Amino acid sequence: MVALGGVRLGGPGPPRLVGILNASPESFLASSVRATPGAVAAAAARMEAEGADIIDIGAMSTAPYAATAVPERVEAARLRMAVRAAARSTGLPISADTSRAPAAEAALEEGAAIINDVTGLNGDARMAGVLSRRSPSLVLCAHSPSPVGAGDPVSQAARLLSRSVRRAASLGVPPSRVAADPAIGFFRRSGRGRLFTRSAMDWAARDLLVLSGLRALRAALPCEVLVSASNKSFLGRLMGGAAPEERLPASLAAEVVAAANGAAAIRTHNVAQTRAALEALRHA
DSSP states (O other): OEEETTEEESSSSSOEEEEEEEOOTTOSOGGGBOOSHHHHHHHHHHHHHHTOSEEEEESSOOOTTSOOOOOHHHHHHHHHHHHHHHHHHOOSOEEEEOSSHHHHHHHHHTTOOEEEETTTTOSOTTHHHHHHHHOOEEEEEOOOSSOBOSSOHHHHHHHHHHHHHHHHHHTTOOGGGEEEEOOTTOEESSOSSSSSEEBSSOHHHHHHHHHHTHHHHHHTSSSEEEEOOTTOHHHHHHTTSOOGGGOHHHHHHHHHHHHHTTOSEEEESOHHHHHHHHHHHHTO
16 A cells, blocks of 8 residues: 555545645646745645645646746745645645755755655656655656657556656655656657657657556556646647646546546646546446
8 A cells, every 4th residue: 555645545445636736837727826825825725625635736837848947946945935835724745746856855844745756756866865865755757868669658657667666765765655657748759848758659649548558557566656637738639729728628537537547646736626526436
């Protein structure tokens, strides 16, 4: 059984819900942004009331198609503010969505219990020191610093995630405190920055295959699987070019598919709606 920030994943019952809260004004989903302590605190409290189990706070957009990088000191300051504010308004564990050591350190100092690294510990060598000193729970995304081919994306994700999980274990974080994220939206033929994996496969086709292959992915890993499909670009394509703010119906459909295929946690912008959809699935 995996415990992520003290929250148990896996076993009977619906997936755990991880509510997304962005302290990054450049986020691709404007409605998710909360840039002041009061707004962060109110949003975190609302997510808890709606049924979230964990709050995941990002302070720099990781959208691979946009030039959204900010200086480390800016990301760290945003995370420090947002984690402090959220910790004062909710008793839920807080996750910091960052792949950079200074930002991770700042978040953990303010009370975060989880680091959500979209690079799967491949982005910043200094993160090893943070993990060794503080031993937080981890969400590790499938990521490769070098390009990958157009092979089976489930096998690719399993290989990359297994490598990251082993790396975490070597730094003192065992698989029992790790959730593996197959990185929907982050495998692309082109993009900006270093947070995505350059892939020869069409990105939307890759994401759909991963959703359908979650059971095989879970079987290949020593930890539970977390899926973050909420409002992602492949859903916009499926909806004929819908903008991020218009993707709720497809987001809920993708999250139900993920739950039906064995995801132990769902990371979502839409906590109340996702909870209702998963409750309907439970009774189906």
